Amino acid sequence: MNVEIRITDKYKGKGLYAKKNISKGSVILEEDPLVSCQFSWNAAYQYKACDHCLRPLETAQENVTRLAGQFVELPYPECCTTDKSKIVSCPHCGVDYCSDKCQSEALDQYHKVLCLQTTERNCMHPLEKLNETWKQIHYPPETNSVMLIVRLLARILQAPDRSSAIQQTLGFCHRSVNEDADLAHKFLGEKFADQISLLHQMLVQAVPREGIEQFLTMEGFQSLLALIGTNGQGVGTSAISQWVKNVTELSMPEENRKKLDEFIESLYDQLDENSGSFLNNEGVALYTLQSACNHSCIPNAEPSFIHNNHRLSLIAVKDIEEGEEILISYLDECTLDRSRHSRQKELMKNYLFECRCPKCLDQADEPDVTSDEDEEMSEEASE
Structure with missing residues (x-):
């Protein structure tokens, strides 16, 4: 492999390091997640994705028609990557998969425990009740899902070597009990923090207890909420984007290229008008190697989903030298452009650490105000 996990320093603990020179634009690594799942509201709004790998189950034509709210004929239909002839369903609960391979992997990894054993989805099963309760806490835009915890626990229950699966889960970043509780409350948000107890009770009712008791205590549940809150990686797939x-x-005459570009621009305007920015099948996943990547406000790598499923590709955005730490951003591009104080405030709130990257150290003498406060001060001074 091109990378290795090793201890870095007392502030960051472990990190991911390059074992050879890696050029900008190269794929550093690819990995499938321990578990992944589609966001609950995303699925409820008929964003059709494989229940295992999140690959789109709609054709590009079906996808764009749904998102535009009207029929829009796409040229070059052969450029669609969805093969509907391969789609299969669980004969017991009806969930759909993009292929026999995904159905088999899901069954082997977690679905035996979680299969509802009924095609009547009437919200009466404990798993359905848990999912519905979660949806009332997390409206779009979604950032995570309690169902990821459910699949993680089911994976442990189905593992041939349960103790090894438990250790793999515990290998993610763990903090003190108090820090886990603090992260869990912030993860749910101030408005819903008092519902942790309800979610805990519903989880206990929804999954078997034997063999995973340590995760089903209140402290264990808060630790799992903190785990997915700090390590969950967003996944996005799309038939139309592919x-x-x-x-x-495609190779084509320049005149045809111009017409195609105009069509695509007009198409995205239609999609934005009808569906806003919610165009993708979206979900969340846990990755062993990617989760070892520390944050920097000037990252040298970024996650991507070039296979249009949950398989993560880590792409170098700068040249990386042998022995150099591979760093990603835990913040979105908009937040990265904000003041040092704004960035530090966001990282401390969601991840409980103070960033010591070169950008933050260079800006250490800047006023301790957020970007919004800085703008207000500038406006007052100009007046």
Whole structure:
């Protein structure tokens, strides 16, 4: 492999390091997650994705028609990557998979425990009740799902070597009991923090207890909430984006290219008008190697989903030298452009650490105000 996990320093603990020189634009690593799942509201709004790998189950034509709210004929239909002939369903609970392979993997890893054993989805099963309760706490835009915890626990229950699966789960970043509780409350948000007890009770009712008792105590549940809150990686897939990628790579006369570009621009305007920014199948996953990546406000790598499923590709955004730490951003691009104080405030709130990257150290003498406060001060001074 091109990378290795090793202890870095007392502030960051472990980190991911390059074992050879890696050039900008290269794929540093690829990995499938321990578990992944689609966001609950995303699924409820008929964003059709494989229940295991999140690959789109709609054709690009079906995808764009749903998102636009009207029929829009796509040229070059051969550029769609969805193969509906391979879609299969669980014969017991009806969930859909993009292929026999995904159905088999899900069954082997966690689905035997979680299969509802009924095609009547009437919200009466404990798992359905847990999911519905979670949806009332996390409206779009979604950032995580309690169902990821459910799959993680089911994976342990189905593992051939349960103790090894438990250790793998415990290998993610763990903090003190008080820090886990603090993160869990912040993860749910101030408005819903008092519902941790309710979610805990519903989880205990929804999964078997034997062999995973340590995770089903209140402290264990708060630790799992903290785990997915700090290590969960967003996943996005899209039939239409894959179609756009493929058609733009076609060879064609310049006049045809211009017409195609105009069509795509107009298409995205239609989609934005009807569906806003919610265009993708979206979910969350836990990755062993990617989760070892520490944060920097000037990252040298970023996660990507070039296979249009939950398989993560870590891409170098700068040249990386052998022995150099591989760093990603835990913040979105908008937050990265804000003041040092704004960035530090966000990282401390959601991850409980103070960033010591070169950018933050260079800006250490800046006023301790957020970007919004800084803008207000500038406006007052100009007046």
